[in-house]
Amino acid sequence: MAMASLARRKASLLLSKNSSDAAFRYSLSLTSFSRGFASSSGSDENDVVVVGGGPGGYVAAIKAAQLGLKTTCIEKRGALGGTCLNVGCIPSKALLHSSHMYHEALHSFANHGVKFPSVEVDLPAMMGQKDKAVANLTRGIEGLFKKNKVNYVKGYGKFISPSEVTVDGPEGGNTVVKGKNIIIATGSDVKFLPGITIDEKRIVSSTGALALTEIPKKLVVIGAGYIGLEMGSVWCRLGSEVTVVEFAPEIVPTMDGEVRKQFQRALEKQKMKFMLKTKVVSVDTSGDVVKLTLEPAAGGEQSTLEADVVLVSAGRIPFTAGLGLDKIGVETDKVGRITVNERFATNVPGVFAIGDVIPGPMLAHKAEEDGVACVEFIAGKEGHVDYDMVPGVVYTHPEVASVGKTEEQVKTLGVDYRVGKFPFMANSRAKAIDDAEGIVKIVAEKETDKILGVHIMAPNAGELIHEAVLALQYGASSEDIARTCHAHPTMSEALKEAAMATYDKPIHI
Numbered sequence: 001m002a003m004a005s006l007a008r009r010k011a012s013l014l015l016s017k018n019s020s021d022a023a024f025r026y027s028l029s030l031t032s033f034s035r036g037f038a039s040s041s042g043s044d045e046n047d048v049v050v051v052g053g054g055p056g057g058y059v060a061a062i063k064a065a066q067l068g069l070k071t072t073c074i075e076k077r078g079a080l081g082g083t084c085l086n087v088g089c090i091p092s093k094a095l096l097h098s099s100h101m102y103h104e105a106l107h108s109f110a111n112h113g114v115k116f117p118s119v120e121v122d123l124p125a126m127m128g129q130k131d132k133a134v135a136n137l138t139r140g141i142e143g144l145f146k147k148n149k150v151n152y153v154k155g156y157g158k159f160i161s162p163s164e165v166t167v168d169g170p171e172g173g174n175t176v177v178k179g180k181n182i183i184i185a186t187g188s189d190v191k192f193l194p195g196i197t198i199d200e201k202r203i204v205s206s207t208g209a210l211a212l213t214e215i216p217k218k219l220v221v222i223g224a225g226y227i228g229l230e231m232g233s234v235w236c237r238l239g240s241e242v243t244v245v246e247f248a249p250e251i252v253p254t255m256d257g258e259v260r261k262q263f264q265r266a267l268e269k270q271k272m273k274f275m276l277k278t279k280v281v282s283v284d285t286s287g288d289v290v291k292l293t294l295e296p297a298a299g300g301e302q303s304t305l306e307a308d309v310v311l312v313s314a315g316r317i318p319f320t321a322g323l324g325l326d327k328i329g330v331e332t333d334k335v336g337r338i339t340v341n342e343r344f345a346t347n348v349p350g351v352f353a354i355g356d357v358i359p360g361p362m363l364a365h366k367a368e369e370d371g372v373a374c375v376e377f378i379a380g381k382e383g384h385v386d387y388d389m390v391p392g393v394v395y396t397h398p399e400v401a402s403v404g405k406t407e408e409q410v411k412t413l414g415v416d417y418r419v420g421k422f423p424f425m426a427n428s429r430a431k432a433i434d435d436a437e438g439i440v441k442i443v444a445e446k447e448t449d450k451i452l453g454v455h456i457m458a459p460n461a462g463e464l465i466h467e468a469v470l471a472l473q474y475g476a477s478s479e480d481i482a483r484t485c486h487a488h489p490t491m492s493e494a495l496k497e498a499a500m501a502t503y504d505k506p507i508h509i
């Protein structure tokens with residue numbers, strides 16, 4: 001059965017090489033670079049100009065240069081890597097790791113027979129390690145630019161025509177950068193809430209929350225999304241009393257409902273408090289402590305809450321301020337995202353957009369995929385990104401990672417489906433290391449057994465999910481995963497067992 005299933009899959013892969021399937025056109029067309037694309041060496045005009053040096057922009061610039069296109073990248077912040085490297089993914093993961101080590105030392109080491117007379121936090125050292133990681137990585141991208149001959153222009157870029165960007169340099173003065181193709185990769189910024197002014201000291205965005213100089217006694221987090229739960233976890237582990245105020249009836253509203261419930265329980269065990277279906281009406285910073293006035297989301301009696309620090313993490317919005325989009329007529333949607341077609345082209349010929357500034361998940365790896373596909377299209381090749389196959393990970397402890405559809409989404413689509421689950425309590429590696437909180441949940445189409453979604457809560461779910469991403473990308477069935485040999489003892493065996501539970505029965509529960 002399984003072999004038949006694998007063989008079917010192989011056959012379908014071979015067949016699709018000759019089909020019009022975009023994914024395969026993408027992988028097969030890597031050698032078909034159009035020589036007709038004139039390189040402009042000898043003139044000051046670029047083939048590609050990228051505005052913004054974040055994961056979307058810097059990756060697009062490197063890929064364009066690798067494809068032989070004369071490329072310039074313009075970045076205003078004085079360092080490459082964008083939000084992700086400077087004030088996002090990397091510093092938050094550094095602090096999540098450091099604070100997890102402290103939490104483990106306090107609460108778990110003794111269970112493993114490792115004892116200390118005392119454990120304390122050295123916050124400046126913790127911040128120093130984070131800053132070192134960021135500095136190393138951002139400098140590394142400058143090195144990659146040099147290696148790949150990407151021209152790097154520091155300053156604020158503004159369109160003066162669809163093929164010209166004027167750059168206000170950091171030291172004053174400006175230069176005009178010309179390009180046959182211009183890619184907008186200007187990313188996103190914090191979504192401000194009416195009446196709440198961020199000072200990055202007591203009322204902070206994620207940027208301020210990554211650089212607090214003291215551990216707040218009381219931290220109130222507005223928004224139970226990715227940033228709220230990750231940064232809330234950091235400070236909760238370091239000793240803050242954390243209350244998360246969320247407008248919606250649940251945390252991370254996009255997550256599979258069943259996994260979300262377990263996730264919330266796990267965070268509550270870590271002493272994080274949640275006030276769901278609640279909105280912040282006002283924030284008063286006139287006294288020694290910040291006073292928040294709250295109200296049920298549906299309206300009703302008001303209550304108050306005190307905090308030393310308030311983190312505003314209610315989402316991010318596309319960033320296009322000062323770019324001059326109106327000057328060249330680039331269209332945006334009602335929330336300010338630049339509208340593009342499937343080739344990342346805007347309505348203005350020669351102008352493209354990628355990453356957080358366009359619709360789709362606001363994730364670094366999605367921005368990178370956009371960047372590569374966009375320049376491949378520009379170079380006359382085929383590019384391909386499937387947003388349904390973009391994994392999402394919340395890097396708390398345990399982590400929660402998912403790809404594809406949630407059970408709720410499948411139900412709404414009216415598809416007949418099966419669910420297979422396996423708890424980490426029954427996984428030998430998780431038990432051996434005494435870190436067994438979590439579950440794997442697979443949703444598969446009933447008739448074909450094709451996997452539609454995988455949701456994992458586990459200490460290393462962000463690593464485990466990629467087997468599931470590959471499975472979805474190649475249209476695998478749960479039986480395909482179940483009959484694939486997994487090393488023992490590994491956390492990955494939980495995915496195999498969940499797959500067995502989806503099409504038949506698991507062994508170890």
Ligand SMILES: Cc1cc2nc3c(=O)[nH]c(=O)nc-3n(C[C@H](O)[C@H](O)[C@H](O)COP(=O)(O)OP(=O)(O)OC[C@H]3O[C@@H](n4cnc5c(N)ncnc54)[C@H](O)[C@@H]3O)c2cc1C
Pocket residue numbers: 051052053054055056057074075076077081082083084085087088089090092155156157158185186187188206207227319321322323354355356357362363364365366367395
């Ligand atoms: C706290 C936090 C944690 C995060 N953690 C993760 C994570 O773990 N995993 C994940 O996948 N995603 C994470 N994200 C999201 C991730 O950072 C973004 O999805 C990603 O950075 C988007 O990449 P981008 O290239 O589109 O934009 P950005 O990274 O925002 O880069 C855009 C760049 O363009 C520059 N720019 C803007 N306008 C101009 C202009 N006119 N001229 C010149 N330069 C300009 C900006 O200075 C910026 O450097 C996190 C975000 C935050 C805030």
Ligand SMILES: NC(=O)c1ccc[n+]([C@@H]2O[C@H](COP(=O)([O-])OP(=O)(O)OC[C@H]3O[C@@H](n4cnc5c(N)ncnc54)[C@H](O)[C@@H]3O)[C@@H](O)[C@H]2O)c1
Pocket residue numbers: 193222223224225226227228230245246247248251252253278279280313314315316361362363392393394395
């Ligand atoms: N691990 C990661 O990949 C990671 C980490 C951090 C950030 N990010 C990205 O950054 C983006 C921004 O993160 P985020 O956490 O700010 O946004 P988010 O969209 O993940 O969550 C925002 C939350 O705030 C709630 N909310 C909105 N308005 C509110 C209000 N007035 N009062 C109370 N709650 C309110 C929403 O219901 C939602 O749950 C995300 O889209 C995410 O993709 C990713």
